[in-house]
Amino acid sequence: MNAAVDLVRAEWTKLLTTKVGYWLVAVGALMAAGFxxxxxxxAGDQGSGPGGPGGPGLPAxxxxxxxxxVAGIPAxxxxxxxxxxxxxxxxxxxxRTATPTFLVTPRRGRVVVAKLVAYAVAGxxxxxxxxxxxxxxxxxxxGARGGAPDWTADAVGTLLRSGLALVVYAVIGVGVGALVRNQVGAVVGALVYLFVVExxxxxxxxxxxxxxxxxxxALAALTGDGRGTDLLGTWEGGALLLGYGLLAAVLGTVLAVRRDVV
Structure with a gap:
């Protein structure tokens, strides 16, 4: 138990001693604020919605x-x-720190699991x-435009589910990184999938x-963003998204254990 805690703490130390984590959190917050x-x-302008000019506008x-x-924007x-x-x-x-990391902790699965836990918290x-x-x-x-949102239970629920999606996608990112290992290739591949393939x-x-x-x-179903497509139910989408996160974690762990470090 102590060894597992030490591994998670080590991952957090790596994250907190570099600037990239802070910058990504800051960029994420700025993106949410900007959207x-x-x-x-x-809001309230006719023709400003997804349908384009002449289409239904955004709600007032x-x-x-x-x-x-707006509750779905964090997603x-x-x-x-x-x-x-x-x-x-x-x-x-x-x-090139993978070799000393795995020499200190020969059971690579524990290292990947520690990363999953640490970056789930980062998510x-x-x-x-x-x-x-x-x-x-x-x-x-x-409020300045005349009507601050009424944060009802439904809206708060959407906010929480949107936040949960970020945690799951962080876990998926760890799995993708363990699968691909090349940082540029993994990041570019993830971006292409998110913005082109889907x-x-x-x-x-x-x-x-x-x-x-x-x-x-699954994300659209979880957050209620229908996009005009027939989707799963809210919690079915959440379960499917979580399943993708677990699948990425398992595959990443298995391959990290079996592949040589180069």
Whole structure:
């Protein structure tokens, strides 16, 4: 037990003694604040919604729909959570510290599990920062525009689920980093998947039905972001997303144990 705690503490020491973790949390909070300010600025304007000019506009400030919309904004920061987890694993190979790490702790599975725990907590810190930025901007800017959000139980639930998504995506990032090991390749691959592959799958009629089973579809179901696609239920989406996180963790652990360190 003490050895496991020491490993997690060691991972936290690595994270806290470098600037990258602080910068990623700051960028995540700024992204959440920026998205919230943008949505609030155009709230209530006709033709400002996903449908484009002439389409349905964003809900007006002070409405329940507006509160639900901004409550899901922290989930838009999942890309930062993935990058955070990827860097947490791949930096060992990039900076050639994997060999001494595994020599000190020959049971590599314990090292990967420690990373999963440490970066799940880091994902939680990111989630708190993103949620706090969202609530602060929506309350102040929404109030300045004539209607601060009414943080009902439903809206708070969406905020919490959005934060949970960031924790899960951080775990997925650790798994992806353990699978790929090359930091640039892992980060670029994750970005391409998030911003190219999933949107294409969701937008092409022949593959749109498969989107619900992908991590992005599970995230949309969890946070209530329907995107015009038939999705799973809220908690079904959450269970599927968690399953992806566990799968990435297991595969990353297995491969880290079996592969040679180069």
């Amino acid at each position: 919230t300010a943008l949505f609030t600025a155009f 400030v002070g409405t329940e729909a507006y509160a639900s919309l 838009q920061v999942v890309v930062i959570a993935v990058v955070l987890g990827v860097i947490g694993t791949t930096q060992e190979y990039r900076h 939680l810190v990111l989630a708190v920062a993103a949620v706090a930025a969202t609530v602060l901007v929506a309350t102040l800017y929404g 949107p294409i799958v969701a937008s092409v009629p022949a593959t749109a039905d498969a989107y619900r089973w992908l991590p992005g579809g």
